[in-house]
Amino acid sequence: MTDEDDATPADGAPADAFARRPKRADARRNYEKLLTAAREAFAEAGVSASLExxxxRAGVGIGTLYRHFPTRRDLFESVYVDEVEVLCRAADELAGLPPWEALAGWLRRFVSYTATKRAIAEALNYDSPVFATGRxxxxxxxxxxxxxxxxxxDxxxxxxxxxxLRLVGGVTMYPFADPAQLERVLTMALDGIRIRP
Amino acid sequence: MTDEDDATPADGAPADAFARRPKRADARRNYEKLLTAAREAFAEAGVSASLExxxxRAGVGIGTLYRHFPTRRDLFESVYVDEVEVLCRAADELAGLPPWEALAGWLRRFVSYTATKRAIAEALNYDSPVFATGRxxxxxxxxxxxxxxxxxxDxxxxxxxxxxLRLVGGVTMYPFADPAQLERVLTMALDGIRIRP
DNA sequence: TTGCAAACGGAGGCAAGCCTCCATATGGTG
DNA sequence: CACCATATGGAGGCTTGCCTCCGTTTGCAA
Known part of the structure; x- marks a missing residue:
């Protein structure tokens, strides 16, 4: 999940979306720019953001986008995989906290860290080896x-x-103008999960 | 909210989306068919469902659709207004129950009754006199x-x-394959709102 | 430096949706 | 029953986004 060359290094053609960054410096740069731009675009417009x-946004030609990500799905999956990695890392970092704090903290990341939250949430329903792996x-x-x-x-x-995940993820489905409100709603959601003495 | 000719009966042209069904029998019929088809389509594909x-679905020509609903927004608003009316009626019906049961019951309607829930939810953030009125x-x-x-x-x-509304509405943002799961998640959401002794 | 595989960008063909327009059909009233 | 305001349907023009293709540019290894 975290290193670069796992999965099937078998066939030469890029098959799955995991890892596999391009080699040349400029290509690598553009790859990252595209990923970032896509993350933003997906966050703003959902999965149906326009590739053009x-x-x-990334400042590259459409052809370059297609070179790196042959289909819209490839692009989306790559962004998704990135987000999933972040989430997994967060879980490790929180492992030292008391049970409830760790869970609550992680769920907070789940809603707030990822700019792609909406897309991730939608992905939770999709069929695809990549999403299955991600889930x-x-x-x-x-x-x-x-x-x-x-x-x-607790x-x-x-x-x-x-x-x-559905309860907490649902909360972020529409954007909040007021961060304080997000906090209140999130608190309620967490309270729904929690047991108080 | 429930009768037909309220609002401004002033100017002849159809201005706001409230009420104002067409007069001729066939037109009225098509109007309803379109509304129903749109409700379904929006429920399945979200606000971006194709007008064609x-x-x-409604079994009418595209021209007829445009006659009744000059813009996509008009159509969407009409469906929305219909849903709002249902919701308002539900509140009256539940008024006799004890406080918590009434609230919980209404919130259940809020998630389960409206086929347009996803679209409604998205609309919850839009600016528009109609949405303002609806809200x-x-x-x-x-x-x-x-x-x-x-x-x-309670x-x-x-x-x-x-x-x-955001907490409860979020729950339904993605479809549930298993109704029992919807029930569990909804219960958690309601528990987050509730105070237990 | 030079050569070339790798990468780039964007023109342009294609598909899908939006919306207008108008020739045709029809409900309902006198 | 006849008339016409009201309503219908869909062809077609327009826009937008998808994706392919190919001539040009560029990183980098020798």
């Missing part, structure tokens, strides 16, 4: 946090990990 | 339920009506 617009990775990272909180009696035992 | 597709109507219907539950000590006092 993304190329424009699995998210589960591997976050589910232990939930389980721990449940074992500690989180309701009848909630599945997927339930929790 | 909606006309096709106001929803507020007029639902806010008393929240206030009552808060006064009774709902947390620091939650605004808008907070509550």
């Amino acid at each position: 617009d993304i190329a424009r 699995q990775a998210i589960g591997a990272a976050g589910e232990p946090l939930l389980r721990r909180a449940q074992d500690a009696g 989180a309701r035992p009848d909630a599945s990990f997927d339930d929790v | 597709d909606i006309a096709r 106001q109507a929803i507020g007029a219907a639902g806010e008393p339920l929240l206030r009552r539950a808060q006064d009774a000590g 709902a947390r006092p620091d939650a605004s009506f808008d907070d509550v």
Whole structure:
């Protein structure tokens, strides 16, 4: 999930979206610019953001975009994979906290860290090996946090990990003008998951 | 909100989306067919559903669609207004129940009744006199339920009506394959709003 | 420096949707 | 029943986005 050349190094052609950065310096640069631009565009306009617009944002030609990401799906998946990695790393970092704090902290990342939240949330429903892998990775990272909180009696035992993600993820589906409101709503969502003595 | 000829019967041209059904029998029929088709299409594909597709579903020509709804927004607003009316009526029906049951019941309608929920949710952020009016109507219907539950000590006092709608509305943003899961998630959301002794 | 594989950019063909326009059809009233 | 205001449907022009193709540019290894 974190290193570069895992998965199937078999066939020469780029097949899956995981890893596989291009080699030449300019190509690599453009690749990153495109990824960043796409992240922004997806965050603003959802999965249906225009590819031409993304190329424009990145300051590269449309042809370059297609060289790196042959289909819209490839692009989306690459952004998605990036986000998933961030999320997984966050879980590790929070592992030292007490059960509830760790879970709550991670869920906060889940909503606030990723600029692609809407896209990620939508992806949660898609069929695709990449999304399956991503979901699995998210589960591997976050589910232990939930389980721990449940074992500690902090989180309701009848909630599945997927339930929790849907509840918390739903909150961010539409943009909040006021960050304080996001905070209030998020608190309510977390309270719905929590058990108080 | 419920009768036909309120608002401004002034100018002859159709201005706002409230009420104002066409007169001739066939026109009226097509109007309803379009509204129904649009409701479905919006529910399935979101606000970006294709107008041509909606006309096709309704079994009318694209020209007819445009006669009734000059812009995509007109169509969307009409569907929206219809949904709002349903929601307002529901609030009246539930008024007899105890505070918390009334609120919870209404919020359940809010998520499950409207086929347009996703579109409505997106619309919740748009600027437009119609949406403003709609939000106001929803507020007029639902806010008393929240206030009552808060006064009774059943709902947390620091939650605004808008907070509550966002939390509950978010839940339905993506389709649930399993109705039992929707129920679980909804329960968590409601628990986040509720105060337990 | 030079050569060339790798990368670039964008013109242009194609598809899908939007919306206008108008020749044709029809409900309902006198 | 006849008339006409009202309504209908869809062809076609326009815009926008998708993607391919290819002539030009550029990083970098020798």
